[in-house]
Amino acid sequence: xxxxxxxxxxxxxILTGREAGDNVYPALKAAMEKVDENGTLVLSxxxxxxxxxxxxxxxxxxxxxxxxxxxxxxRKLAVRDVGNAxxxxxxxxxxxxxxxxxxxxxx
Amino acid sequence: MAPKSFVLGTTFPDNLEKIFTHVQAGDEVVLxxxxxxxxxxxxxxxxxxxxxxxxxxxxxxxxxxPVSMDCRNYLDRVxxxxxxxxxxxxxxxxxxxxxxxxxxxxVLFELTWIGEPKSVQKILTDRLWPIxxxxxxxxxxxxxxxxxxGELCDNAxxxxxxxxxxxxxxxxxxxxxxxxxxxxxxxxxxxxxGIRASLAESKNFSGLKDDREAMLTAMRPGVSSWTHREGxxxxxxxxxxxxxxxxxxxxxxxxxxxxxxxxxxxxxxxxADEGTLDGTLVGLRLFADKVDKASREEIEHALDRV
Numbered sequence: 001x002x003x004x005x006x007x008x009x010x011x012x013x014i015l016t017g018r019e020a021g022d023n024v025y026p027a028l029k030a031a032m033e034k035v036d037e038n039g040t041l042v043l044s045x046x047x048x049x050x051x052x053x054x055x056x057x058x059x060x061x062x063x064x065x066x067x068x069x070x071x072x073x074x075r076k077l078a079v080r081d082v083g084n085a086x087x088x089x090x091x092x093x094x095x096x097x098x099x100x101x102x103x104x105x106x107x
Numbered sequence: 108m109a110p111k112s113f114v115l116g117t118t119f120p121d122n123l124e125k126i127f128t129h130v131q132a133g134d135e136v137v138l139x140x141x142x143x144x145x146x147x148x149x150x151x152x153x154x155x156x157x158x159x160x161x162x163x164x165x166x167x168x169x170x171x172x173p174v175s176m177d178c179r180n181y182l183d184r185v186x187x188x189x190x191x192x193x194x195x196x197x198x199x200x201x202x203x204x205x206x207x208x209x210x211x212x213x214v215l216f217e218l219t220w221i222g223e224p225k226s227v228q229k230i231l232t233d234r235l236w237p238i239x240x241x242x243x244x245x246x247x248x249x250x251x252x253x254x255x256x257g258e259l260c261d262n263a264x265x266x267x268x269x270x271x272x273x274x275x276x277x278x279x280x281x282x283x284x285x286x287x288x289x290x291x292x293x294x295x296x297x298x299x300x301g302i303r304a305s306l307a308e309s310k311n312f313s314g315l316k317d318d319r320e321a322m323l324t325a326m327r328p329g330v331s332s333w334t335h336r337e338g339x340x341x342x343x344x345x346x347x348x349x350x351x352x353x354x355x356x357x358x359x360x361x362x363x364x365x366x367x368x369x370x371x372x373x374x375x376x377x378x379a380d381e382g383t384l385d386g387t388l389v390g391l392r393l394f395a396d397k398v399d400k401a402s403r404e405e406i407e408h409a410l411d412r413v
Binding site for chain 1: 224225227228231232236245246247248249250251253254257258260261265328329343344347350398399400403
């Protein structure tokens with residue numbers, strides 16, 4: 001299925017703060033709306049060293065909730081280029097809080 | 108009237124929690140560090156916040172530096188004395204001779220005040236991350252440290268603004284040690300309203316009996332002053348910090364106003380009644396060879412055993 005890659009490093013090398021995450025949500029939502037039905041939005045973390053849960057929950061977590069509640073039809077969200085264990089653990093926590101899957105896409 | 112004297116112990120220091128107190132407006136107060144030979148980041152943050160608290164109380168404060176030159180110079184290099192002087196918080200008596208600012212070999216990340224939320228990302232990106240990598244720490248450990256500091260700073264900015272309590276924001280201090288094996292100790296503190304008062308803004312948590320119960324409640328997933336608002340998934344910051352502390356077999360102290368919760372050997376416990384420090388102060392030790400995150404079930408189990 002066609003996918004769109006969204007580079008998270010446009011928001012910085014370290015992504016922290018709920019308020020900053022709130023500001024990123026509209027951009028992710030707009031990117032999600034450009035994905036074909038049945039397609040995937042892939043968030044690339046190349047160049048991103050860390051994300052904290054507050055930031056991630058307010059943008060990625062909110063998209064996951066939107067998906068879980070059917071607001072993006074059959075579209076999906078995935079991540080790739082996750083470069084360290086802490087970043088992977090934080091992304092897993094964000095998915096856990098949102099109660100939705102956040103799979104790893106091939107690079 | 109004779110000044111009120113508060114004498115800190117030698118290492119850690121052992122009586123740190125007991126000297127956290129309020130004083131009266133107009134009091135002359137002496138914080139005597141002359142016997143002190145070692146201060147952890149938690150202690151450095153704690154005594155800086157204590158002096159700030161006394162200043163807010165309206166006291167005139169004198170700090171007596173450590174006799175130990177090692178400890179005195181270390182406190183200078185972590186910018187403790189510099190911050191006291193810049194903010195005009197206290198007289199340092201006897202005055203200290205400033206050490207070379209280029210000699211920072213034993214300082215990892217000095218006492219730093221972050222006064223606005225957007226500065227957190229900049230400080231973590233431009234200063235903390237490069238320092239850690241330069242000192243040889245890998246991305247995994249540095250990432251967990253950044254995660255913890257980011258969450259605790261977030262909490263500080265949400266809960267720290269209280270009229271008449273300066274300064275607003277978060278204080279950070281981080282240090283590395285080699286005994287008993289390589290580890291990082293970090294502290295994040297603020298002079299805000301504390302966890303109990305923050306949670307009490309939600310009708311769900313208005314009846315918490317003391318600060319310790321409030322902290323234990325706040326460590327559970329999804330508990331925050333926002334919990335009653337539909338659609339909010341807040342209240343995971345302290346939970347994340349506990350997950351990392353438990354998953355890393357680390358040690359942790361978290362104090363909020365007049366209570367403290369400790370973590371040692373995978374067990375959480377309530378500290379006995381101690382002093383009062385406005386706001387919240389968290390100290391965490393992470394061992395460099397084992398940093399991980401505990402599961403939600405593991406932290407629920409640990410909290411149920413307290």
